[in-house]
Amino acid sequence: MMLNLIDKIGDANPQLLRELKGRLKFFNVAIAVAISLLLQLVVYLYQFREFPDDRYQLTDTYCRLRQIYEQRQREVYQQTNQSKIDEFNSFLSKNFCPENQIDWQFWWRDHWEYIFLSLSVIFIFTLLVAGTYLLINDLAKEERRGTLNFIRLSPQSETSILTGKLLGVPSFIYLIVLLALPLHLWAGRSANIAFSYIFSYYAIVVSSCIFFYSGALLFGLVTRWFSGFQPWLGSGAVLFFLFMTMAMASYYGNSLNNSGAWWRLFNPWDVTNYLFPNLFRVHNGSPLKSLEFFYIPLGTNIVSVVGFHLLNYGVCTYGIFKALKRCFRNPQASVISKGQSYIIVAFCQLMMWGFTLQYRGNLFDLDRQVEQNFALMALYNVGLLVSLIAILTPHRQTVQDWARYRHQTSNKSIWWDLIASERSPALVAIAINLIIVSIPWVVWISLTSTFNTDTNPNWAGDNIDRLKSLLALALSISMILIYATIAQLVLLLKTPKRSFWAIGTVGGIMFLPPVVLELIGISSWKNPTIWLFSTFPWSAISYSEATTIFMAFLAQVSVLGFLNFQLTKQVRLAGESATKALLAGR
Incomplete structure (x- = not known):
């Protein structure tokens, strides 16, 4: 029977059979x-270290006489008579709770609940951290031995191979957890926890494992230069994420009322605390009870909470698998295509704005909610766009092949290639992503009443403030496009290690000017004009005139135009044939 099962596994997924054997x-x-x-x-x-014995105190948790003696203790302490207080404390130290007054049923219920919650926490740490380490370490070993290229050449589909890795590599961890599941289930039922809550927890843990394991495989494929440090870095990042989110769930539960709530959906702590409120002993209950998405109350019942978590895990895991399939067969391919980047950016905006718009005392108080989340959303979007620049910008050889052979391999227009082709420069794709990011901000700036003040109630002043905000948004867009153009220009150079030069150049342009300005004492409120040309022009908007902002925008557009002229020239030169370049003396 076992041989038949093994044969069936081998027929269904040879990679899984290889990993299990x-x-x-x-x-x-x-x-x-x-x-x-x-x-x-x-x-x-x-x-059992807290097992009630014959010296169990009268005021301890499981003594039925506890309330009587605690009331008596409060009355004695209120008299502020030290002799009576000492006499009563002496009485408590010499007299213990009778065995027939110990609530054994309550003690055993708490004992089983402790076992259930302890195993729940252990499952999460063991599966996510140890499983991530094993998957990344396995890929690193396959890469060193050269067997990963052999697997790439196999006739199996990418989905079959990757699924075999996900199910087979952490099988040692799966076995440890599966053997502990009977005790976990028994403890949950003995603690009067409903099966629906227990199996909801299992669904969340399984979904989080699939998400983190898929991310671990992608991390292992795209970070080959870390060599043997890969598994420690990947599993350490997961461990840090779990500890940080666990601390946030324990002490800062109300932080779910902001756009950063989306990131906490990726950890199982909040939903586990929602299902089992005694996990962190939070007196006010789980913060997920007040969670909303575009004012839709998600935290009102277990179905919406668990369902939304599963949907988030499912969508994000699907996206990671699409990236995995791209990178697995061709390690040199970009993690995502330009078309996929548009979907990712739109999805990120949907999630961030959805968790920004939550009810906080005044329904549809849009202005205050956006203002409170402005810095966080701006930081997320800058990080997202800079990451896309690093992912989508092609290297010199790729651009050279596209420019030289585009007329032979593509019958599409040049604009379609710039929008969708993976070999073309990424500037147009970055511009489209910037438009996607900007649309919600333009709508908010156009509709918000936050610019109406008592000191300037007229429509003219209101329109000036709106214009300044729109110009500030245009400044941010042009600055990101300048970064993207510089990165592409550096990657077109013939120097070695162009990626590191591109990262260093763009990073220096982004962060060095603000740091230097702060160090030499040039703050945004003292010299706002200089800050308009930095990575953070928003800090100087309120101290600048609309005309000054517009002139700064024109200056940035001029720089962007000059850089793109140089980029077009370099792409044209790169696309020339060797014979033509030789005849032209290049």
Whole structure:
């Protein structure tokens, strides 16, 4: 029967069979069983350190006489008579709770709940951190041995190979967790936790594993230069993310009322705390109870909370798998295509704006909500756009092939190639992504009443403030386009290690001017004109005239035009044939 099962696995997914045969050997299985049983024993016995004995205090948790003696204690302390206080404390230290007055049913319920919650936390850490490490380490080993290229040449589909990796590589971890599931289920039912909540937790954990494991595979494919440091870096990042979000869930639960709430959906802590409120002993309940998305109350019931988490995991995992399939067969390909970048940027805007618009005392108080999230959303968008510049900008050889052979390989117009072709320069694609990012901001600036003030209530002043904000948005767009053009120009050079030069150049232009200006004491409120040409022009908008902002915008457009003239010239030269370049003396 076992041989038939193995044969069926091999027929359905040969890669999975290869991974299981290499890992589920007798010694490895024995170690996994021993670790799982020892872990369950330790968790089960650890709670017995608080087992009520014959010296159990009258004011301890599980003594039925606790309320009587606590009330008496409060009355004695209110008398502020030190002798009576000492006498009462002496009485408590000498008299203990009778065994028939100990609430054993309550103690056992808490004992099982402790076991259930402890195993729930252990499952998350073990699966996500250890599983991520094993997957990245496996890819690194395959790369060093040269077997990864052999797998790429196999007739299996990318989905089959990657699924086999996801299911087979962490099989040791799966075995440890599966052996602990019976105790976990028994403890949950003994603690009077509904099966619907328990299986909702399982669905969240499984979905988070698929998401993080897919991300681990993608990380392993695109960061080959880290060599043996890859698994430690990847699993360390996951561990840091879990600890940080766990701390946020424990102490800053109300931070879900902002655009950053989307990032917390990727960790299972908040939804686990929602399902089992005693996980972090939060007195006000889980912050997910007040979670909204475009004013839609998601936290009102378990179905909407769990369903939204699963939908988020599903959409993001699907996107990662699309990137995995691109990078697996061709390691030199970009992680995403230009067309996919438009969808990703639009999806990110949808999620960030959805969690920005939440009810906070005054329904549809759009202005205040956007103002409170402005810095966070601007930071996210700058990081997203700069990342897209790094991902989408092609290198010299790719642009050279496109410019030289475009007329032979494509019957589309030049503009279509600039929008969709993976070999063409990425400037038009970055511009389209900037338009997608800007549309919600333009709508908000056009409709908001935040510019109406008591000191300047007339429409003229209001229109000036709106114009300044629109110009500031235009400044940000032109600045990002300048960064994208500079990155493309650097990548067209013939120097070695062009990627590092591009990162250093763009990073220096982005961050060095603001740092230098602050160090020498030139603040945005003292010299706003200089700050209009920095990465953060918004900080100087309120201190600048509309005319000054417009002139700064014209200056940036001039710089952008000059850089693009140089870029067009370089692309044209790169696309010339070797014979033509030789005849022209180049």
